[in-house]
Amino acid sequence: EVQLVESGGGLVQPGGSLRLSCAASGFTFSSYDMHWVRQATGKGLEWVSAIGTAGDTYYPGSVKGRFTISRENAKNSLYLQMNSLRAGDTAVYYCAREGPSGQAAFDIWGQGTMVTVSS
Amino acid sequence: QSALTQPASVSGSPGQSITISCTGTSSDVGSYNLVSWYQQHPGKAPKLMIYEVSKRPSGVSNRFSGSKSGNTASLTISGLQAEDEADYYCCSYAGSRSWVFGGGTKLTVL
Numbered sequence: 001e002v003q004l005v006e007s008g009g010g011l012v013q014p015g016g017s018l019r020l021s022c023a024a025s026g027f028t029f030s031s032y033d034m035h036w037v038r039q040a041t042g043k044g045l046e047w048v049s050a051i052g053t054a055g056d057t058y059y060p061g062s063v064k065g066r067f068t069i070s071r072e073n074a075k076n077s078l079y080l081q082m083n084s085l086r087a088g089d090t091a092v093y094y095c096a097r098e099g100p101s102g103q104a105a106f107d108i109w110g111q112g113t114m115v116t117v118s119s
Numbered sequence: 120q121s122a123l124t125q126p127a128s129v130s131g132s133p134g135q136s137i138t139i140s141c142t143g144t145s146s147d148v149g150s151y152n153l154v155s156w157y158q159q160h161p162g163k164a165p166k167l168m169i170y171e172v173s174k175r176p177s178g179v180s181n182r183f184s185g186s187k188s189g190n191t192a193s194l195t196i197s198g199l200q201a202e203d204e205a206d207y208y209c210c211s212y213a214g215s216r217s218w219v220f221g222g223g224t225k226l227t228v229l
């Protein structure tokens with residue numbers, strides 16, 4: 001079964017750091033671009049970061065310079081290092097697989113992990 | 120980038136058809152045939168329903184269809200069923216390996 005399982009969420013103080021993990025199974029992880037997408041409670045989805053199969057990384061302005069996406073293909077794992085966290089970063093964070101052949105859509109999603117930034 | 124614009128809510132009766140619009144700009148929706156749609160039930164992860172404007176992933180009902188004209192994409196659900204009640208999000212590739220989502224539309228099946 002194709003599956004993504006996130007972990008690492010929790011409560012962190014403003015200005016703090018947190019590292020999220022996403023374990024992939026059921027597919028050849030190294031062959032797919034991967035993403036993080038977040039959703040604040042009661043709000044819409046927001047694309048947070050992407051990493052290509054070659055390790056190239058991409059971010060929107062809202063997290064650039066604070067968040068770092070990485071992958072470890074040998075462990076079928078995706079990571080998101082979040083630094084200088086703000087209250088506005090409070091959300092459920094999903095990892096998602098980008099579908100094949102440049103379709104630029106997210107075809108597999110994890111169940112999400114909650115990040116709360118509060119003092 | 121600014122979020123794509125979707126209606127906050129739509130509703131329809133069982134068996135009817137509804138359409139959800141998603142308006143972007145010439146930099147995202149208007150430039151790429153890379154619009155996708157996601158269904159999200161409360162407390163669940165989003166599910167891909169449409170990709171590349173009008174293609175359905177395996178397993179998605181053919182009651183779901185997508186289209187695009189200019190800077191506006193649309194999702195149509197025909198033969199509305201109770202299980203279709205959910206939030207729906209559009210998403211567009213916006214160039215330079217960036218993506219933008221819509222604000223979401225709550226579908227109520229009356």
